[in-house]
Amino acid sequence: MRRVAVIGVGLTRFGKHDRTSAELFAEAAGEAIVDAEIAPSSIRALYYGNVTGGEGERQLHTGPLAATLLGLADIPTTRFETACATSHAAFRHAVMEVSAGISDVVLVGGAERVLHIPTDHATEYFAYCSDASWEQPVGLTFPGVFALIARAHMEKHGTTEEQMAHVAVKNHRHGVHNPKAQFRKEITLETVLKSAYVADPLKLFDCCPFTDGAAAVVLVSEEVARKHRRPVWVLGSAAASDTMFMHEKRDLARVTATERAARDAYRQAGKGPEDVNVVELHDCFTIAEIVATEGLGFFEPGTGGIAAEKGWTSLGGKIPVNPSGGLKSKGHPIGATGAAQICEIVTQLRGEAGPRQVDGARIGLTHTLGGNTATVLVSLFGRD
């Protein structure tokens, strides 16, 4: 199979927007195309992610709409939806198309718009990503899902609310340096710990926000990448699932789909966690970051809270996690998040991340989680 590289990235500002998600995507895609220095006519397919367009914008079938707005109406388009991992899934399938030799240049990304919807409706639509038969009827929205995970982690490993708060403080500190981030404001441990409980033990500042935004990347074959001055290579891209039912999960303190997807991605890349210099991972809630740093192999099971407390995941620490600010500070437009994480890692591996740059980063990893931990995507990237 052929090697595949990212040669262009684009993001809208994350936050509140007054345009449709497809219009937001057109902005991000335009930026990615300019960044890639390719002719738009060279693009052979669109892999597009969006989650709640039907519920929130009365718009399904968003692939050709996004392509039409870009002036690329005649290329094949596919819409992907795997909850919050949506555009990471689109990316993985796009890698298949290019590595299989079907196309040399494809556009990948996603968009979401939810801030025009009343918050209780947005919460309801997000909950559609959990099981409608058993979990939605009892009111188990995502803060509740991750509160269960947090409680299990606290009981099993002694993780504390203060350790979780450290994740929020760190990601807000990073996000200050990201001009596209939704919240560019440092917070203190006290701010987190004194914020209102949303779902005990998770408080308001343990939770990522609702966000509008879009992200796009241009993915190309090795032949095309070689003509480009700064390709970032895709070393591996893997997916794993887990049971859709919370009541079937054997150990709520683990996300086994993360562990399995990571194992597969590391195998594809011929790398291990010790080779990774920079990570963008799915911190939808602070506990999610702690569990992910363990599942990805950066820390022993149960020690992710300690790592957060000791600053090992900060810029300048052992393994910098979420230099972009993560979902917590940068924001979480769910259909765009996977692609946005890839944009950050590409920027980092190019050495263009400015004040949030991880010095000398050569290998980066992205991790995106969908729904009640039932879908996980992990990809690895490297520079020449």
Place this chain on the structure above:
Amino acid sequence: MRRVAVIGVGLTRFGKHDRTSAELFAEAAGEAIVDAEIAPSSIRALYYGNVTGGEGERQLHTGPLAATLLGLADIPTTRFETACATSHAAFRHAVMEVSAGISDVVLVGGAERVLHIPTDHATEYFAYCSDASWEQPVGLTFPGVFALIARAHMEKHGTTEEQMAHVAVKNHRHGVHNPKAQFRKEITLETVLKSAYVADPLKLFDCCPFTDGAAAVVLVSEEVARKHRRPVWVLGSAAASDTMFMHEKRDLARVTATERAARDAYRQAGKGPEDVNVVELHDCFTIAEIVATEGLGFFEPGTGGIAAEKGWTSLGGKIPVNPSGGLKSKGHPIGATGAAQICEIVTQLRGEAGPRQVDGARIGLTHTLGGNTATVLVSLFGRD
């Protein structure tokens, strides 16, 4: 790239069901797995199509749910949505995974459940597959879209309402022999022509029904297929898009995405329309079948109506179209339709279609259209 074959097919009965779409899919997938004579544990990925699950069942993120119900919770799953072409898109991406050598055995299909929803709501949700900015606000639901196409075809080519009625009569005649079909009842030209106008010139019997149902196929590499007694080979699978906006389409009497997807699929297969023995195509409205038979190259532009009138597309005719009964008689569970068409073609190429068998069929084609003709998928199949 490796050759890919279908070795198992499964369908629920099409019509009204009292189970969720994911439960319907589990039934179809179980049938496909039994038909393929493989161990479920050999399946390495699920490619799953569903369109209105969010709106109608409060259920997004349906990939891992479907896999969980099948007892395959840990395999990678992806949900696809490209309007009515959804599970055909899933199929095309699954072909990439197997042909690229990533997996040897994958499960593909889709499901839809809408008959528990009031009809006006279902009509609204379907309309989300057309543009929300310009078309939904003026009430342009799909009967209206295809009425515009019909009117253009009538004006340009002299196609008549009676010719369109012939498509309905023929597909109902075929559907009588399909035990899975929603309507197994012959109708007359008079029934069609005297039925109420839904969107002039389209009458009730020019329209396919709302349907619940699911379909699944097992897709495998050549190595696995060679151990199987009756593989059906995928000779080509192509997608094309067109502008999302009806007001931008230059000629409403044509579906250019059909023409471009067909050209690509024929090129991949090294075949032409003259080689095809049996066709399942997207007859959501009778005019859609007429335009598709032209776009796929079976008849000259403008002569599809004459072909229908003369019976050239009937079983026993020059090129039998929709021996299953098509969307018109078999039914149209939109997320399942693309996969269901493939099930029929595989059954035909195996010579197992009973009283609706196309004698000696060696090459088959499926064609699925999404939304207001903005997405089209075409695949070609052959037997040894």
